[in-house]
Amino acid sequence: MNFFLNQGMGHGNSGVEHAQFYRAQCFLDRQLPFKIIFTDLLQDLHVHMREWHLPENQVIGLYDFLLATNPFDYLDNGLPAEEVQKSHEKILIDQTDTQRIITTQSSGNYQIRRLRDKIFSTEKNIYIVDDAHVFLTKGDHQVEWSYRQGPGEKVMQDIHLTNFLGEDYYFFTFDELVTFFLNQLAAHFGQNTYFVDRGTFYDETLVRQKAAGSTQKIVGMVHANHKVSEENGRILFNNFYQYTLDHLDQYDAVVVATKAQKAALKADLQGHTAEKNLDKIYAIPVGGVTHLGQAKTRKNQKLNLVTASRLHEEKHIDQIIDAVQVLVERGQDVNLTIYGAGAEDQKLAQQIKDLGLTNRVVLAGLSQHMTKDLQRHDVFVSASYSEGFGLTYLEALGQGLPVASYANNFGAKELIHPGENGYLADFSTSDANRKSNVDQLADAILSCFQDYDRLSAGAIASCQPFLTENVADQWVKLEEELS
Known part of the structure; x- marks a missing residue:
């Protein structure tokens, strides 16, 4: 297996x-x-x-x-299908309105019971409420453990497994x-x-x-x-x-x-x-395309942009929004759709509002149909400083979208060939050079709309090595060499 x-x-x-x-x-x-x-x-x-x-x-x-x-x-x-269910929970609070016991019926049809401690942190000068002991129960089967505070995180310990194939077990650590x-x-x-x-x-x-x-x-x-x-x-x-x-x-x-x-x-x-x-x-590529879309043609002067990723700080979505603002200041008719969810959601929403871009930039949430959603846009944009591969680059290219991205190692430099299927922007990881980064990203975006039809055809052609059938052959070869 x-x-x-x-x-x-x-x-x-x-x-x-x-x-x-x-x-x-x-x-x-x-x-x-x-x-x-x-x-x-x-x-x-x-x-x-x-x-x-x-x-x-x-x-x-x-x-x-x-x-x-x-x-x-x-x-x-x-x-079994009949055991799968939506989870629901019940919370018991104490006289200080602190959550003390959380009982959850999981989607896997077992009960999770969390007993919580309330401990004053002298370092943060606040009370911290967190799980102290956890019980999982399904019929006469049970797993339970407690937590101790380790360096920077809490650590599971004293794990009891009851009635696993009729036997009871004790494990001191999660390992x-x-x-x-x-x-x-x-x-x-x-x-x-x-x-x-x-x-x-x-x-x-x-x-x-x-x-x-x-x-x-x-x-x-x-x-x-x-x-x-x-x-x-x-x-x-x-x-x-x-x-x-x-x-x-x-x-x-x-x-x-x-x-x-x-x-x-x-x-x-x-x-x-x-x-x-x-x-x-x-x-071996960690992503690919099952079917290639059709090359696109530019129908008007609007810059119709899209990006998709976790909304986390390391993705620098805020710099894409700033690049939109730069393009607006240059007199361009531009809009941006952002697919994804994450910790930066509210911060990005506020940035969009503060820049007066609410009619141009949309936070569209998670997409379960990324291929179809990408087809409605013209150019994919990324501001990530580091990408091991760049799955969303490939998804976009496979639908005929040229890509404008920072020239991050491996992902962007492997998949994006300037002048053939998109453009790369030089960047610096120093905060002092943020404005220069954004200006260069805006330039890369504009370049993608010059000779757009040729770049779109180039995007489709560049995906040929990443068709699923070709990538699957590489996994088969690895399997054969390991056997």
Whole structure:
């Protein structure tokens, strides 16, 4: 079995989840078996699975498994349809109007009971209310644990698993529980390949087992820039990938999304790992297109722009809005539709209002039909400083939209060919150069409307290597080399 290891998913997802969904489609097309694994406590998991069209037999939730009457039937088939429901909760408050007990009936048909502590923080000078003890119950099956405050975050401890196949278990840490879980997967499915998409605890457990003689295959998935900085000749790797890159002897493969990142990673690893480990690095796109749209023609002088991403600070959507303002000041008739959700939603709404752009810029929320929605626009815009691949770039290009983007490493530079399917804007990560960044992004946007019809045709042509059938062949080749 092939396992895609992750922590959680929801109504809105990051590029990591979308990369998993796309890989799942490639595996389905080539009849390669797979399961997507989530280990977070997700009360709405099954609702969100339906929202993203993930069948029950493609997903394994850790707590669904631990609480199942027949855990191994659940591993094979998922949750029975009649057990899936919308979650609902009841909150008990104390005399100070503080939430003390939250009881939730999850979408997986088990009860979640959270007991909460109210503790005064001298550092923040406020009372903090947070979970102290959690009980999960389904019939006569139960999982419970408490929390202790670790460095920067709370940590699960004292985990009790009751009546798992008639036995009771105790785990001091979450890592011990994960080890138990992975052992159960190995016992049921036999020889497996684990694609570690998110969760360094997976890496540590699997590497420890591999060093002890396990024959299971481990594939490290690199979804972002692997390097943070370089100081005094020493490379500081991204914390998400540091453990992987330090233990490459125990990995069977590492997959990056672009050829450029493969070359950069191999160069950065020179002297950091054994030479033989450099041959374990593969470049396979984390996204692609199933069907290509039609090249577009420009019908009027309006600049009809679109962007789509999580509304988080690192995506710099605010700079795209500022670029719209620059274009308005230059006398352009421009509008922008922003698809996505996230923590920056209200901040961006206020920015749009303050700049007087409410009739030009729309926060359209999440799209479940991105391909169709993109077709209504002319140019896709991105202001991200870093993209491991850029799934939305590819979705836009596949529908004939030229792309204007900051010239970020790997994603933009791999997919956008200036003058052929879009334009790139130079940028600086320094806040002092923000205005210059925005001006150059505005220039790139305008360039996309010059000789627009040719750029749109170029966008379609540039997607040929990323057709799903071509990407699926690369996953098959990797599978063959790992077997």
